[in-house]
Amino acid sequence: MSERPVIRPREKGDVPDDPLSRLRHSASHVMADAVRRLRPKAKVTIGPAIENGFYYDFDTEPFAPEDIEKIEAEMAKIVAQDLPFVRKVVSRAEALRLFADQGETFKVEIIQSIPEGDEISLYQHGDFVDLCAGPHIERTGQIKAFKVLSFAGAYWRGDERNPQLQRVYGTAFASKDDLKAHLARLEEAKRRDHRVLGKQLDLFSVDELVGPGFVLWHPKGAIVRTVLEDMIRRELVRRGYQAVFTPHVAREQLLEKSGHMAHYKENLFGGMELDGQRYLVRPMNCPFHIAIYRSQLRSHRELPIRYAELGSVYRYERSGVLHGLLRVRGFTQDDAHLFLREDQIEEELAGCVRFGLDILRLFGFADVKAFLATRPENFMGEKAAWDRAEAAIRRVLEAAGMPFEVDEGGGAFYGPKIDLKIRDAIGREWQCTTFQLDFQMPERFDLEYVAPDGSRQRPVMIHRALFGSMERFMAVLIEHFAGAFPLWLAPVQARVLTVSEKADVWGREVQARLLAADLRADADLSADKLGAKIRRAQMEKIPYMLVVGERDMAARVVSPRTRDGQQMPATPLDELAQRLAAEAVPPVLGATPAEKKPTG
RNA sequence: GCCGGCCUAGCUCAGUGGUAGAGCAUCGCUUUCGUAAAGCGAGGGUCCCCGGUUCAAUCCCGGGGGCCGGCUCCA
Numbered sequence: 001m002s003e004r005p006v007i008r009p010r011e012k013g014d015v016p017d018d019p020l021s022r023l024r025h026s027a028s029h030v031m032a033d034a035v036r037r038l039r040p041k042a043k044v045t046i047g048p049a050i051e052n053g054f055y056y057d058f059d060t061e062p063f064a065p066e067d068i069e070k071i072e073a074e075m076a077k078i079v080a081q082d083l084p085f086v087r088k089v090v091s092r093a094e095a096l097r098l099f100a101d102q103g104e105t106f107k108v109e110i111i112q113s114i115p116e117g118d119e120i121s122l123y124q125h126g127d128f129v130d131l132c133a134g135p136h137i138e139r140t141g142q143i144k145a146f147k148v149l150s151f152a153g154a155y156w157r158g159d160e161r162n163p164q165l166q167r168v169y170g171t172a173f174a175s176k177d178d179l180k181a182h183l184a185r186l187e188e189a190k191r192r193d194h195r196v197l198g199k200q201l202d203l204f205s206v207d208e209l210v211g212p213g214f215v216l217w218h219p220k221g222a223i224v225r226t227v228l229e230d231m232i233r234r235e236l237v238r239r240g241y242q243a244v245f246t247p248h249v250a251r252e253q254l255l256e257k258s259g260h261m262a263h264y265k266e267n268l269f270g271g272m273e274l275d276g277q278r279y280l281v282r283p284m285n286c287p288f289h290i291a292i293y294r295s296q297l298r299s300h301r302e303l304p305i306r307y308a309e310l311g312s313v314y315r316y317e318r319s320g321v322l323h324g325l326l327r328v329r330g331f332t333q334d335d336a337h338l339f340l341r342e343d344q345i346e347e348e349l350a351g352c353v354r355f356g357l358d359i360l361r362l363f364g365f366a367d368v369k370a371f372l373a374t375r376p377e378n379f380m381g382e383k384a385a386w387d388r389a390e391a392a393i394r395r396v397l398e399a400a401g402m403p404f405e406v407d408e409g410g411g412a413f414y415g416p417k418i419d420l421k422i423r424d425a426i427g428r429e430w431q432c433t434t435f436q437l438d439f440q441m442p443e444r445f446d447l448e449y450v451a452p453d454g455s456r457q458r459p460v461m462i463h464r465a466l467f468g469s470m471e472r473f474m475a476v477l478i479e480h481f482a483g484a485f486p487l488w489l490a491p492v493q494a495r496v497l498t499v500s501e502k503a504d505v506w507g508r509e510v511q512a513r514l515l516a517a518d519l520r521a522d523a524d525l526s527a528d529k530l531g532a533k534i535r536r537a538q539m540e541k542i543p544y545m546l547v548v549g550e551r552d553m554a555a556r557v558v559s560p561r562t563r564d565g566q567q568m569p570a571t572p573l574d575e576l577a578q579r580l581a582a583e584a585v586p587p588v589l590g591a592t593p594a595e596k597k598p599t600g
Numbered sequence: 601g602c603c604g605g606c607c608u609a610g611c612u613c614a615g616u617g618g619u620a621g622a623g624c625a626u627c628g629c630u631u632u633c634g635u636a637a638a639g640c641g642a643g644g645g646u647c648c649c650c651g652g653u654u655c656a657a658u659c660c661c662g663g664g665g666g667c668c669g670g671c672u673c674c675a
Contacts (some may be wrong), residue, residue: 055670062605064604065604065606149669150668150670151603151604151605151670152603152604152669152671153603153604154603154670154672155602155671155672155673158671158672159672160671160672160673164603164671165671166604167603169669195668206666206667208665208667212666212667260675261675266673267674315674317673318601318602318672318673318674320601320602320671320672321601321674322671327674412675497634497635499634499635500632500633500634502632502633519651527632527633527638528633528637528638529631529634529636529637529638530633530634531635531636532636533635533636534637535635536636538636543634545635547634547635551634559634559635565635567635
């Protein structure tokens with residue numbers, strides 16, 4: 001099963017034509033004009049509006065950071081001139097001549113790729129003419145709020161075999177306030193960056209010596225992960241899954257059989273040869289679970305079989321793509337493989353979707369969208385089976401009342417799949433959960449079960465992961481909660497803060513009582529003043545700060561304060577311990593699962 | 601992998617062709633304090649690594665590594 005990428009909002013294909021996109025598209029023309037004024041030799045290519053702004057790609061020398069202001073200043077002049085955008089339809093020959101004369105070889109290439117018979121239009125403002133389908137705003141003066149954001153290398157037509165161009169990113173909004181709000185959102189996202197918070201909160205690190213893309217979970221990060229894992233394990237049992245453990249290394253033949261050697265070779269990690277045998281570190285768990293399935297003859301009565309494992313896998317990812325916990329080279333999937341009869345597809349998928357939604361809701365991810373990827377050109381297996389499977393998926397999603405989009409032909413060659421996308425606290429979308437139907441692996445491994453009539457039948461597989469990977473989900477959670485984990489997840493749930501040394505005895509007793517109530521509690525008995533202790537605890541985003549001074553000690557109470565700065569009335573220790581313990585229990589999942597236990 | 605930027609104390613960052621600094625953290629002493637930083641003092645550096653230029657390199661040049669923004673990729 002693949003670890004799915006983050007879906008960063010991005011336009012592709014169709015040209016959007018809402019007013020804001022139109023404004024941004026026009027702003028990209030103005031930017032291209034500005035760059036051409038600054039660098040007459042720069043060749044222009046394309047410059048579309050995108051989700052939160054626009055970009056334009058140029059064939060020119062790389063830009064330097066100080067070019068941002070220069071380009072902005074030049075753009076401001078063009079805006080101030082309030083030039084009209086003029087549309088003009090020209091013949092193919094005219095267009096070709098115009099851009100060829102200017103040496104705009106990329107534009108010439110674009111014109112040549114426009115289907116014969118399509119209208120070719122130009123948009124001009126001032127002296128700047130661009131090949132463009134439009135539409136645009138009326139005048140440059142309408143661009144009231146814009147900003148050049150960054151530079152990047154980008155390949156011509158997005159193909160890395162093509163020359164690399166210089167991309168300039170910018171954004172534009174209808175008003176200065178909107179722009180300001182957007183820049184504030186960018187700041188907020190930066191503030192929540194899991195890489196920054198991971199360091200500040202001492203959750204994890206990546207060490208150059210250990211290797212890029214390999215995560216070291218520090219004690220506090222390990223607590224969060226353990227809580228998540230415990231919750232998963234508990235739910236797996238409730239839903240009829242069986243936990244298995246399998247090795248992280250295997251003989252090369254296993255991955256040859258699974259097709260990974262052929263289809264996944266460039267991502268395989270660390271081959272080694274021992275005793276004349278070649279071994280590889282695993283990039284996926286499925287072949288191992290399949291090996292367990294194959295260890296004995298299976299009856300139709302046993303199905304569905306659901307093997308689950310928090311399976312660590314290693315994949316070589318190109319160095320430039322690594323990113324915090326979101327894109328790593330070693331990670332642990334909350335993986336499971338279901339082996340079923342074809343007539344069980346619908347019910348099992350429904351169970352998977354329910355399971356996934358239940359889990360996601362625990363973290364406050366209520367806005368979940370599904371994406372159904374259907375049969376691609378080079379599909380494997382029988383068309384009729386695909387049709388049945390896709391129909392089953394649609395029924396499942398409809399029954400679950402889930403909005404879903406269809407990605408026609410976007411499925412893997414071995415089967416259709418469903419991905420769930422969640423929206424986090426500041427509106428960004430992430431994809432973690434995935435369910436993939438697989439007709440191919442059972443074939444490759446010649447999996448069978450004995451049908452009621454005694455015949456040997458081939459099972460279908462479902463690969464599924466709910467968190468996707470522990471690493472990725474952790475990153476999403478850190479950013480979603482901005483590091484302030486809910487009580488049940490917080491590495492330190494409560495910290496005792498003594499006002500002075502005189503309360504140390506009581507402070508220790510309070511901590512002991514909390515520990516006895518299964519709370520993750522520590523105590524700050526340092527010689528610092530209370531204000532400093534509070535500040536430290538605040539920065540660690542500890543949910544409860546329990547202030548104890550001499551007054552509290554005398555009354556056998558504690559004075560709690562929450563991390564949102566709220567002071568609560570002094571509370572007797574026992575009462576507080578019970579209350580916090582009750583509040584710290586991991587949330588219970590929804591309806592009792594309907595899945596039946598596999599018969600043993 | 602590709603384009604660009606960056607790498608200085610544990611962390612965040614100043615800085616210079618003549619081998620280096622701040623704040624926080626750490627350690628010691630003083631302070632015993634009631635809701636977001638008490639005071640004083642001390643220790644701490646292969647200025648990412650390897651080569652080159654130079655009388656002299658943390659600084660300039662070349663190569664390598666890592667990180668960051670993108671691109672490409674993510675069966």
